[in-house]
Amino acid sequence: MKKAAITLLLSAAILSACGNMGGMNHSGKMNGDKSSEMHHPTGNMDMAPAADQSQAESVKAMFMLSNDKPQPNSETTISVHVQDKDGKAIDKFDVNHEKQMHMIIVSKDLSFFNHIHPAYKGNGEFTVSTQFPSGGEYEIISDFAPTGIGAMSKSQWITVEGTPPAAKPIVPDTSLTKVVDGKEVTLFLDHVMANMELNLNFSIKDAQTKDPISDLQPYLGAVGHVVILNQEGGEYLHVHPTDEKSSGPDAKFMTSFPHSGVYKIWGQFQQNGKVFTVPFVVKVP
Known part of the structure; x- marks a missing residue:
């Protein structure tokens, strides 16, 4: 099949900085984007330090799809080619929580979420096959750490081709307790305010017995992972736990929201060999 090259016009913001970017999708339509990433050190040597903004600007990525008109519910291969500012392939990457690249895919209304891990093929190229559930716009976010850069x-x-489903409104939750895969998960926030560090504590119990769950298994080397996006999909945070070795019932994280607005939070945990994902929506003053 014909490959469509999607050249990323560079934008990345590291820690609390934000950068503007414009990207071109496979159809040639321009899309504006504003991305932010936050990594919070936890003392784990498997966690790569964050690059500063000038270092990030020295790296560019080119996204390629195996089909220039990707179809819903059909296998699509995504390739990411990582290069320096001169177009030369960057070929060495640090392992970050057991993987050299983490990829997050979300639909425009944030109702669809997928966290996958492309395989490194060498010479700066990562590939992964996945499916999109329906037509519409999707954001692909890749986390990686070129060796010596961060x-x-x-x-x-x-x-994606096809008629997208009606957009689901992104509305702040009135209750921060959700039941997913037989687990009752409550999210506790000590305070919510833009540009202020806060603690996120996911408390997990059996939904039927209400017994605390204390046998969570490591997921990518930690008790869990949290991804946060704002309503527009432009502010992105990938947060790791403050106590990676915890097995529950509490999974604690620390982060800060860069701006006021509505954010969607996905917590990911593993029990009995199965990963479960719990979404929450909060409003940040």
């Missing part, structure tokens, strides 16, 4: 994220919007 951790960063690059993002790209693409359009």
Whole structure:
């Protein structure tokens, strides 16, 4: 099949800085984007330090799809080519929580979420096959850490063929307790305010017995992972736990929201060999 090259016009913001970017999707339509990434050190040597903004700007990525008109519910291969500012392939990457690249895919209304891990093929190229559940716009976000430069994220919007479903409103939750896969998960926030560090504590119990769950298994080397996006999909945070060795019932994280607005939070945890994902929506003053 014909490959469509999607060249990422560089934007990445590391820690609390934000950068503007424009990206071109496979159909040639321009998409504006504003991305932010936050990594919070936890003392784990498997976690790459964050690059500063000038270092991130020295790296570019080119996204390629195996089909220039990707179809819903059909296998699509995504390739990411990582290069320096002169177009030369960057070929060495640090392992960051057991993987050299983490990829997050979300639909425009944030109702669809997928966290996958492209395989490194060498010479700066990562590939992964996945499916999109329906037509519409999706944001692809790649986390990686070129050796000697540091951790960063690059993002790209693409359009999948077909009529997209009606957009689901992104409305702040009135209750921060959700039941997923037989687990009752409550999210506790000590305070919510833009540009202020806060603690996120996911408390997990059996939904039927209400017994605390204390046998969570490591997921990518930690008790869990949290991804946060704002309503527009432009502010991106990938947060790791403050106590990676915890097995529950509490999974604690620390982060800060860069701006006021509505954010969607996905917590990911593992029990009995199965990963479960718990979404929450909060409003940040």
